[in-house]
Amino acid sequence: xLEKVLIVEDSNLQAKMYQTVFKGHPDCRLIFAQNGLEAxxxxxxxxxxxxxxxxxxMPKMNGLAFxxxxxxxxxxxxxxxxxxxxxxxxxxxxxxxxxxxxYIKKPWKPDQLRDLLNKVVA
Amino acid sequence: xxxxKKITLPAYGLAEDIIAPPAPVQExxxxxxxxxxxxxxxxxxxxxxxxxxxxLLISEVQEINRVNRITRVPNASAHIKGVINIRGKILPVxxxxxxxxxxxxxxxxxxxxxxxERGVRPLGLLVDRISQVLTIAENQxxxxxNDTKIAQGFIRGLAKLExxxxxxxxxxxxxxxxxxxxx
Numbered sequence: 001x002l003e004k005v006l007i008v009e010d011s012n013l014q015a016k017m018y019q020t021v022f023k024g025h026p027d028c029r030l031i032f033a034q035n036g037l038e039a040x041x042x043x044x045x046x047x048x049x050x051x052x053x054x055x056x057x058m059p060k061m062n063g064l065a066f067x068x069x070x071x072x073x074x075x076x077x078x079x080x081x082x083x084x085x086x087x088x089x090x091x092x093x094x095x096x097x098x099x100x101x102x103y104i105k106k107p108w109k110p111d112q113l114r115d116l117l118n119k120v121v122a
Numbered sequence: 123x124x125x126x127k128k129i130t131l132p133a134y135g136l137a138e139d140i141i142a143p144p145a146p147v148q149e150x151x152x153x154x155x156x157x158x159x160x161x162x163x164x165x166x167x168x169x170x171x172x173x174x175x176x177x178l179l180i181s182e183v184q185e186i187n188r189v190n191r192i193t194r195v196p197n198a199s200a201h202i203k204g205v206i207n208i209r210g211k212i213l214p215v216x217x218x219x220x221x222x223x224x225x226x227x228x229x230x231x232x233x234x235x236x237x238x239e240r241g242v243r244p245l246g247l248l249v250d251r252i253s254q255v256l257t258i259a260e261n262q263x264x265x266x267x268n269d270t271k272i273a274q275g276f277i278r279g280l281a282k283l284e285x286x287x288x289x290x291x292x293x294x295x296x297x298x299x300x301x302x303x304x305x
Contacts, residue, residue: 037252040186060254065165065180073185073237074209089131096137104134116134 002028002050002121008039008063009055009083014106018053021110021117036061036069043075051121052080054100056091064091067098079120083108162260166281168253168289169236171219171227175253175289177281182294184237184244186252189229203227203248206235213237215246221297222276238294245298256281256289263291276300 002025007018015032022028031046033039035058043049056063063082070076082095082103092103102120104113131140166177167186185208192204192215201221205212215235219227227233232251237244263279276296281289 036255037186041188044185044187062255065255068165068180069167069183069185072183072239075185092131093141096141100137102134102136103131103140105131108134112134116136119136 002117004029004031004046004049006031006033006039006042006046006049006052008033008036008052008058008066010034010058011055014055017110021113024114035059036063036066039066040069043070049078051117052078054080054082054095056082056084056088056095064094064098067095067100071099081116081120163257164260165255165257166289166291167236168256169234169249170251170253171222171224171249175287176249177256177258177289177291178236178238178294180255182238184239187235187237187246189233189235189248192229206246208237211244213244213246215248218247218249218297221300238298256283258289258291
């Protein structure tokens with residue numbers, strides 16, 4: 001069951017889309033971070049996340065750099081879904097090799113994300 | 123010979139359907155940089171000590187934490203700020219500014235502790251604030267200045283970035299060796 005999810009995304013529009021999808025998980029708390037550095041802060045502050053949804057392309061610290069640091073510390077077991085854009089398959093492969101559990105490409109449809117969430121947290 | 127065709131990934135999917143399971147995180151090797159190729163690129167965590175920017179290889183950084191509670195240790199050397207408790211592990215925290223003779227860190231809301239690996243025991247480095255993660259090519263690094271070698275001891279080199287921006291890239295093993303000797 002999803003109780004606390006960290007969404008690492010610097011786009012407000014995307015953030016609203018995530019909020020729409022997660023209306024289907026009314027008991028789930030969403031925490032947002034705008035880049036990998038903020039995400040590391042949130043991991044330390046909030047702890048016990050069930051899932052991280054991680055955009056690869058962000059300023060300051062992108063998703064791949066965040067994954068690299070995250071895997072080396074106590075948060076490496078939290079499942080991660082990486083989010084990339086069409087045409088960036090190499091970034092996706094690198095993210096999966098770095099330990100992400102799944103991926104989805106932008107622009108994603110809500111049903112696609114819902115299906116992926118079911119598979120990842122099953 | 124035909125080139126291998128790269129298959130475009132579908133719109134979404136699971137890692138287990140795309141790749142082999144990831145290898146476990148390796149122990150850091152003792153000299154990863156000595157055989158650096160000129161066009162090799164590496165990622166660095168860039169942070170501020172005062173107004174200057176410094177960098178550590180991301181492969182050496184275990185985590186980056188806010189500064190919560192640092193417990194002072196009686197009779198510790200001046201650059202040892204104290205110890206912190208991270209998930210039940212006690213880590214010593216070094217005031218990096220103090221250790222490099224750049225003054226003393228005043229802890230503020232942007233201060234962070236960069237946890238670096240040191241054998242089996244990690245160590246915390248107190249910094250003023252984190253700037254960003256940058257990819258820096260080996261050939262962007264200046265290791266000599268007018269025939270004087272600057273890449274020695276704890277300085278890996280100077281990275282020349284956009285405009286007049288310079289980042290001092292640190293060799294953390296040298297820093298730790300020096301600071302732990304002082305302790």
